[in-house]
Amino acid sequence: MADPDSTSMPRRAFIQQGAATVAAAAALSPSATEAQDAKSKPPELPRRVLGKTGVQVTILNGGTARAPDALDRLLRFEYSRGVRFFDTAATYGTEEAFKKWFAAMPEVRPQIFLATKDGVARPSDMLKRVDARLEALGTDYIDLLYFHALSGKAVDFGLTGNEMDWPKSREMKETIAALKKTGKVRHVGFATHDQRRAEQLEIAAEGGLMDVIMVAMNPWLEKDSRLNRAIDACHKKNIGLVAMKVLAGHLALSGFMRDLKQMRLDSPVLKQRELNPYQAILQALWSDERIASVCVAMPNTDQVTQNTDAAQRFHPMSPAEIRGLRTALLKAGPMMCAACDGSCSRAAGTNARLGDLTRFLTYYEHHGAHRWAREAYAVLTEEQRNWQGADLASARAACPTGLDFAQLLPKVDRLLG
Ligand code: SF4
Known part of the structure; x- marks a missing residue:
């Protein structure tokens, strides 16, 4: 951590x-x-x-x-x-x-x-x-x-x-x-x-x-x-x-x-x-x-x-x-959404806010802003947090920065949930 x-x-x-x-x-x-x-x-x-x-x-x-x-x-x-x-x-x-x-x-x-x-x-x-x-x-x-x-x-x-x-x-x-x-x-x-x-x-x-x-x-x-x-x-x-x-x-x-x-x-x-x-x-x-x-x-x-x-x-x-x-x-593996309109969630067929979830993980891991990250996560509704069943491969393909959601989202649950 x-x-x-x-x-x-x-x-x-x-x-x-x-x-x-x-x-x-x-x-x-x-x-x-x-x-x-x-x-x-x-x-x-x-x-x-x-x-x-x-x-x-x-x-x-x-x-x-x-x-x-x-x-x-x-x-x-x-x-x-x-x-x-x-x-x-x-x-x-x-x-x-x-x-x-x-x-x-x-x-x-x-x-x-x-x-x-x-x-x-x-x-x-x-x-x-x-x-x-x-x-x-x-x-x-x-x-x-x-x-x-x-x-x-x-x-x-x-x-x-x-x-x-x-x-x-x-x-x-x-x-x-x-x-x-x-x-x-x-x-x-x-x-x-x-x-x-x-x-x-x-x-x-x-x-x-x-x-x-x-x-x-x-x-x-x-x-x-x-x-x-x-x-x-x-x-x-x-x-x-x-x-x-x-x-x-x-x-x-x-x-x-x-x-x-x-x-x-x-x-x-x-x-x-x-x-x-x-x-x-x-x-x-x-x-x-x-x-x-x-x-x-x-x-x-x-x-x-x-x-x-x-x-x-x-x-x-x-x-x-x-x-x-x-x-x-x-190639080095960015983790934060910074450039787009939510294409990931649409491509994945989910109402989960995949971009926000990865951004809050960045606050936690990269900024060390643990409380801020958890508070931001807590404001999301259950539907906005729940990425289970989402097509994460399609989300990654749609993301202009190629975020590896399959790797990042379990971390979100573990660290911010
Ligand atoms: S597709 Fe990528 S850049 Fe766009 S909102 Fe989703 S995570 Fe952010």
Whole structure:
């Protein structure tokens, strides 16, 4: 069973030990990091304009969904490595770390682009949540406020009701105007990893209300897929796009080291660019110019070092390089659904939510977020959990990431049930 930090182990195999040691030492000492900041200009990460916000954000967005105890120190370390776009949420319990950081280093606040999220029963309720978010964060303004996990179905965050129409509703339009009028919120968006997110993005493009959308995706969306076309539509409407859940779920721990040699054969770009597979996934995603930034939870200094290194050394990958990388990753056995509309369940002839079940397993095994995974699983109905009798071979054939459901689902029952 993986502990919360276990994902760092295989990644360490790719990094030069010296850099990792220096990084860890710096993070353990806030004063050392501050001293480094004072002496030398922090390295700049590449930036892109975040849609209609007009703000140039770093292409790496520091996520805080998987947070260690000393998160405020890790935030300082990310900052020292050039990250200027940070992400938190009411449900993560990580806003306090920003408050602590801003109290110790008030000069940081205007230097960063800070996003937080909250879940509400209806759009106008967000107006009542702003002050609580400001208080939790220790700031008097939020750069970007997301409606959290916009959903047509109540799964992850206990939200209820059909929210599909929110991105084009009159109530949302009035709420966004009112939020901005307070001067406490500069930009508004929503975050989604819902199976119907392609439709949500289509509706958002039609509505034209949202400044930013954070969406679960991967770097190899089929050109004609509904999600890819919806991303195009949003991009054309100048809605800023942030990708998420890009790394999680790839490379099941047990298969990682075993498959490394083969992965390098299947994906020469790993060797040519001296990238580990996680860095390569980021560079593949950044090769999509529609995406302004990629939000990645980085629970330790090694991952911060690797991901900022990938950003600093970024140059676009060719379609052939991205295809090769995809082949290599699929062979290594990904476990999380991140890219689709539930084709697996339809192909398997079941009402079980095969994609959600594997995603919750990822939270458990890969993130080490045991309680979160079990809570998310517990929200599903018996019918949504019960995959017995499903045609798992057909589900695998239908899944664009080729998830091995026959291997993964018994684990779901064992670990989350
Ligand atoms: S087919 Fe694969 S990617 Fe699509 S919902 Fe199912 S598990 Fe997720």
